[in-house]
Amino acid sequence: MTRGDYVVLTLCVLALPALFVRYGLPGSVGTQARINVGNAIYAQVPLSRARVMRVPGSLGISEIEIRDGQIRFNSSPCQGQQCVHSGWAKRGGEFIACVPNRVSLSVLGQGAGGDYYDSINF
């Protein structure tokens, strides 16, 4: 290989981390979550900071917990508790909704197109 080849190769190797950051990896965990109430965005929060949020929906308060890069419904005023039983969400594109209370949360993947799931069949 010529010196020029080594330069090109070095540049390519150096560019790799930037490409990973730019495009993310399929299956990468989410870094943020978006919480919707009704048809509006209520909050967009990082998953890196543990917290409990009390989100007012149409029936009452849904309690949403963020911990260890994951997010879940701790409690909700709905009857079925389907949202609570859905457990933790952490992968980009994961989505949990409390339809009766009109509160939903979706995990946003890292980087552009980082969502592992494009949509959820439920």
Add this chain to the structure above:
Amino acid sequence: MRALGYLWSQRIERGFVLAALLGLCACSRGNDTLYKESGYAMGALVEFTVYGGDEARAKAAVATAQSDLSFLHGVFDPWHPGSLARMNSLFALGGRFTAATSVLPLIAKSTELSQRSGGLFNPAIGNLIRLWGFQTDDPPPKGPPPTPAQIATVLAQQPRMSDLRVYGVEIESRNPAVLLDFGGIAQGYAADVLIEGFKLAGIQNAIVNISGDVHVIGSHGTQPWRIGIRNPRGPGVLASLQMHSDESVVTSGDYERFFMCEGKRYHHILDPRTGMPSQGAASATVIDAETTFADAAATALMVAGVKDWHAVAKAMGVKSALLVDDAGRVYMDPATAKRIHFEVDPPPPVVLSEPL
């Protein structure tokens, strides 16, 4: 020759580096032009995803889709004043009348699918649904369940889709007990209609998700759309599926709507034979080109349960299906098994059926 070999090795090395970089880009699911919108439309959770092209066009197409969905809801809601509610009240009176033309295509489709399912998919049992209180989520049904005598009375009326007679734009029911509730098919039908609207608007890559009934066209850039299938007996996603273009996946599950009474769970998918919630299956998933078909078939397979799902799927013409039983075992055909990627660790026990 040595010089030629050297040149080749140079080219191969350069090729590898270039291929690695290009490969990385190709694997990316870049969403520079990914437009997503979700919200509630007439009681259903709806999500639209459009990839590629002009964002203004995507926004306009989604706005039209939302408007179409509102119209369809008005047509197919049997429990509030509207086209279907009017027809149901006229079925009860007897005689021929002019049908709402927007309803006729789904009546024709439902009649065919009901027959192919051996009556397990039966949208004529609206009175049974109302008896259980599953006609509304607002307020949600609370029980108690109806008495066996009440159920027997409604079942004895034997409402079927075949009781309907269509004469052009006129219709009559030979059974006054027919009360149409398209809860097991209307959302799938709406997903098909909205996807057709997207195509007409020039949208090539999109997902329409209506309360979990998913229809996709195109792809997410260089990658197929990846859909997560909810775990009916645990948290999160059970499995994922990479979709072909113009394909649908629909799941019916016992976790969607239910009430508890004296420690027992009563869910909303009713077995038209017994008048009781179906038993044995926690969820049934059907993959098909048409969401309308997949929706009705998923309902029928839920009712059929573990013992009969395969026979009913064959009778209906289902080509790809997956059933989860109460214990979390997964039943599926070999073609589905090839496409499904389990997202739970350890993966669930699988019972493979004969091909469909």
